[in-house]
Amino acid sequence: MLKKSVFNFLTSTKSFSKMLSPLESAKQAAAFKAVDKHVQNNYVIGIGSGSTIVYAAERLAERVSKEKLNVVCIPTSFQAKQLIVKHDLRLGSLDTHPTVDVCIDGADEVDVNLDLIKGGGACLLQEKIVASCANNLVIIADYTKDSVKLGDQYKKGIPIEVIPMSYVPIQNKIRNRFGGDVNLRMAVAKAGPVITDNGNFILDWVNFKQSDDWNQVNTFIRMIPGVVETGLFIGMARIVYFGQADGTVKEQIFNARNK
Ligand SMILES: O=C(CO)[C@H](O)[C@H](O)COP(=O)(O)O
Numbered sequence: 697m698l699k700k701s702v703f704n705f706l707t708s709t710k711s712f713s714k715m716l717s718p719l720e721s722a723k724q725a726a727a728f729k730a731v732d733k734h735v736q737n738n739y740v741i742g743i744g745s746g747s748t749i750v751y752a753a754e755r756l757a758e759r760v761s762k763e764k765l766n767v768v769c770i771p772t773s774f775q776a777k778q779l780i781v782k783h784d785l786r787l788g789s790l791d792t793h794p795t796v797d798v799c800i801d802g803a804d805e806v807d808v809n810l811d812l813i814k815g816g817g818a819c820l821l822q823e824k825i826v827a828s829c830a831n832n833l834v835i836i837a838d839y840t841k842d843s844v845k846l847g848d849q850y851k852k853g854i855p856i857e858v859i860p861m862s863y864v865p866i867q868n869k870i871r872n873r874f875g876g877d878v879n880l881r882m883a884v885a886k887a888g889p890v891i892t893d894n895g896n897f898i899l900d901w902v903n904f905k906q907s908d909d910w911n912q913v914n915t916f917i918r919m920i921p922g923v924v925e926t927g928l929f930i931g932m933a934r935i936v937y938f939g940q941a942d943g944t945v946k947e948q949i950f951n952a953r954n955k
Contacts (some may be wrong), residue, residue, distance in 0.1 A: 719948050722838035722939030727751035729937050729945045730800050730836045735763050740793045742826040743780055744801025745773040745819035745939030752800050757783035768793055772801065772826045773819035790829060800829035805843050805850035806936050808833060810950040813846055815927030818890050818898050823860050824925055827932055835936040842938045845906050853884055853902035855927035862898050862922025867899060869920050874913065876904035896924055
């Protein structure tokens with residue numbers, strides 16, 4: 697039997713109310729650290745997408761309510777919008793707030809230069825738009841996303857959002873230029889492809905050769921007619937928090953980043 701005092705302690709704070717797996721603890725630790733360090737009163741905040749950002753939204757709601765913060769949240773996806781609404785945070789848009797103080801978002805892989813692969817949740821287009829409007833892009837990720845070179849860790853490939861009618865020619869052009877396989881992402885609970893929040897398809901480029909110049913690769917792909925955006929976020933992030941299995945956080949900063 698658990699002693700009453702121990703039980704009371706374990707259930708007394710929100711953080712201890714759910715026992716998290718090492719991976720979830722890592723996500724939570726990274727998210728909490730980013731919100732605690734980078735959110736200030738009167739900020740416009742970009743809210744990213746994915747599973748790690750769920751913890752950031754929770755923490756932000758906690759801080760807003762306790763500290764009576766006045767912040768506006770700009771969503772990067774339908775999911776992000778739902779999180780903002782669920783937590784009673786103030787929903788804004790780039791129409792009314794085109795400059796974002798800080799954008800907090802997850803990533804699928806982060807290399808030593810803080811270049812990223814994003815779009816595992818098919819939200820890369822709006823994520824990149826909001827990140828491009830932010831004075832500071834802060835990435836929150838668990839330890840599995842920490843990589844030396846892009847492609848080391850994330851075997852699901854580089855997501856590319858495309859206009860539906862162009863997906864086959866785009867597959868061919870990428871394969872012919874760089875090799876690898878370019879797969880149309882299929883939906884799980886629907887017969888057919890994943891449709892993004894913007895009504896487009898997602899191609900996942902896998903088994904590619906590593907590049908020493910991702911900027912060049914990104915530029916080539918973005919120039920193909922029908923490509924809307926890629927999940928390569930090159931030179932955008934300035935700070936990454938990698939949550940660890942023990943709940944600590946590794947911080948990686950790119951000081952020389954110019955915006
Ligand atoms: O880019 C994304 C969605 O398009 C996510 O930020 C990325 O997939 C990371 O997700 P998670 O926090 O679930 O690991």
